[in-house]
Amino acid sequence: MSVFYFVAFLSIFFALMTIFTKNPVHSVLYLVITFFTFTVHYILLNAQFLAVVNFIVYMGAIMVLFLFVLMLLNLNKDTEPLKSNLVKFMGVIAGMCLLVTLAASFRLLQISDPVVLKNPDIGLVSNLGKVLFSDFLLPFEISSILLLTAMVGAVLLAKNDPKKV
C-alpha cells in the first residue's frame, strides 16, 4: 500500500520535473524515470507483460530515439522561457479544469472496491496472447499496416534525396 503512494508521488513529481526543466535533454531523462514509475504501476496492477513492454518500448526504444534526435539537432542548451504569459495562463487553466473534472468524476465512482487480485494470472503473457489471437485478432493484424506505414514514412522523410534524379 505504501508502495503505491510512494510510486504515485514519484510519477507526478518527475512528470512535473519533465515539463519544467529548461534543458531538453534533462527533461527527456526525467521522462524516462516517469515511464519507469509507470512500469511499477503496471506491476502493482498485475499487468506483468505490459510492464515489460512498457520497459522495452518506451524506456528503451522511444527514449533513445528522443535523445538521439536531440543530440542530432544539438539542442543541449536551455530553451528560453515562454514569451507570452497569456498562453501559460491558459495552459494552467485548461489543465486544472480538466484535472478537477476528471478527479470529481472519479470520486463519484461507484466501484471503489480495493484493488485485489481477482484473477492473478490476468497479465501473464499466455493469457494476453490468447486474447490477442482470438478477440483482438483483427486489430492485431491491421496494426501491421500502421507499422508498415510508419516505417515507409519515416524512411521516406528522413532519407536524403539524391542531388539530381
Next chain:
Amino acid sequence: MITLTHFLIVGACLFSIGLYAVMARRNAIMVLVGIELMINAAVLNLVAFGRYDSEHYGGQAFALFAIVLAAASVAVALAIILNVYRHYKTINPEDINHLKD
C-alpha cells in the same frame, strides 16, 4: 486502502500535466513529450479499468495496441521534426509560422 480511484487520479494528474506541456509549447520535442505523457496516462487508465473486466482482458490488449501505435507515430514525428529543423533551424512552433492569413 488502494482503490481504482487512486490509479485514476494519478492518470488524470499526468494527463493534465501532459496537456499543459502541449499548451505551453516551448519546442516541438517538448510538445511531443507532453503528448507521450497524455497517451501514457490513458494507457494507465486502461490497465486500471482492465482489472474489472475479468473475462475478456480487453483493457490490457488495448493498452498494448496503444503503446505500439504511439511508438510508431513517434518515429514519424521525429522524422518530420528533423526535416523541419533542416529548413527553419529551429523547432520552436512559435517561430515556425510562414503560413498565416
Next chain:
Amino acid sequence: MSAIITLSLLAILVLYLGLFKARRALLPVSLLGLVATVVLYGVQWGKTAEPLYSGMVLFDHFAVVFSVVCVILTILVLLLSKDYFDKSSPHVAEYYALLLFSLTGAVLVVSFHNLAMLFIGIEIMSVALYILAGIRKKDFASNEAALKYFLMGAYSTGFLLFGIALLYGASGSFDLAAIKEYVVSNPQGISPLFYAGILLLIVSLAFKLGAAPFHFWTPDVYDGSPILITIFMATVVKTAAIAGFLRLFYFCFIPLQDFWVPVLLVMTIITLFVGNLTAIVQQSVKRMLAYSSISHAGYLLFAIVAIGATSANSVLFYVTAYSLSTIIGFGSLILVKRATGSEHFEAFNGLAKKNPYLSLAIAIAMLSLAGIPLTAGFVGKFMMFSGVLADYQVLLVVLAVINAAMGIFYYFRVIVAMYFKPLDRDAIVVSGPYRVVFFLAALITLLLGVYPAWLTGLI
C-alpha cells in the same frame, strides 16, 4: 472484409512496383485495384451484415456506402495525380502506397464495430497523411504543414485514447453493441466517467473533422500541403471522420442526447461563423477553400445535432456534393497555379474567355458549394436544414441561412473573377485525366441536383 484485404495488398503491391522501377504501371494498377475494391463492395451489397471477427467490424449498408464513396473519391484524386508527383521526387510509388494505406484507415473508420478498430483506423489514416503533408521536403510550407498536422493530430489521439479508456471503464467493453446495451439498461445509473468519455471523444473527433473551436490547424495545413494531398484531406478524410462520428453516436449515444446535443449545438454555431467570416476576408483561393471546408464541417454537424434515422442519408448526400465540388475547386487550382504561379483570386481573371469548359465546371462547383438550386449542394443543405427543423431547432436554421448567404458572397468572387474581369491570358492546357475528372464531377453534381432520389434511398 475482402475489400479491406484487397486495399492493403494493393498498397504493398504498389510498393513492390516502385522497387522494380515500374513507374508507368503505378497509376493503372492502383486504379484497377480500387475499381476491384468497389466491385467487391458491390457484391456485398444487400446481404445481411453480421459483425465479423468477434464484433470488430460490421459491413452494414452504412459502412458499404461510405466506403464506396471514399474509394471513388480516391480514384478521382489518383486520376488528378498523373504527372503531379513526378516532378517533385523520385519516390512516386511510396506516395501512392501511402495514399492507399490512408484510404484503408478511412475505410476502417467508417466500418468499425469496436472502439479498437476506430482507434487503429484513425491512426492509420492520420499517420499516412502526416507523411504525405510533408513530402515536399525542400518546401517550407510543406514541412510546416506536416509538423502542425502531426502535433495537432497526436494531441487529438491523446484525447481519443483517454476518452475510450473512460468509456471502457464505465461500460466494461469496447464493443459498440455492449456499450449500447450498457446505456440502454442503466438509464439512471450512467457513470460520470461515461459522460467525461463522451466529451473527450467529441473533442478528438472534432479535431479530425476540423470543427471549431478545434479547427485552428486546418487552414495552415490545407494551405501548406501539396494541393493533391489537400484534396485528399478535404474529401476522403472528412468523409471518414464525419461517418465515424455519426456511426459512434448513432449506435451508442442516442439515449444520452440531452447531454451532448447542447455541446454540439454550440460547436456547430461557432464552426459556421468562424469558417464563413474568415473565408470572406481571404485573398488566396486555397485558403478560402480551406476556411470554407471548416464551415462545411459545421453543416455536416447538423446531421449529428438532429440525430435520427435520416442522419446517415443527409450526411451521405452532403458529403458527396461537397467532396465533388471540392475536387473541382482544388483541382482547377492545381492547373491555375501551374499556369500563373499564383493562388489568388486574380489568377482566375478572364479564365472564361480562354477555357470556357473549365470555367463552367468551376462555376458549377462553386454554385454547388454555395448551395444554389439545381446543384447537389442545394439538395444537401436542404436535407440538413429540414432534418434540424424537424427537431424544432429553428434558431440554428436561421443562423445557418445567414451563413449560407455569406458563403454565396465568397464563392461568387471566383465566378465574378472568371467571367466579368477581362484579362489577356493564355489558355490553360487541361490534360485528359483532368477533363475526365472535372466532367464526371460536374455531371454528377448537376444530376444529383435534379434527381436527388438516386442517392437518398441508399442507406
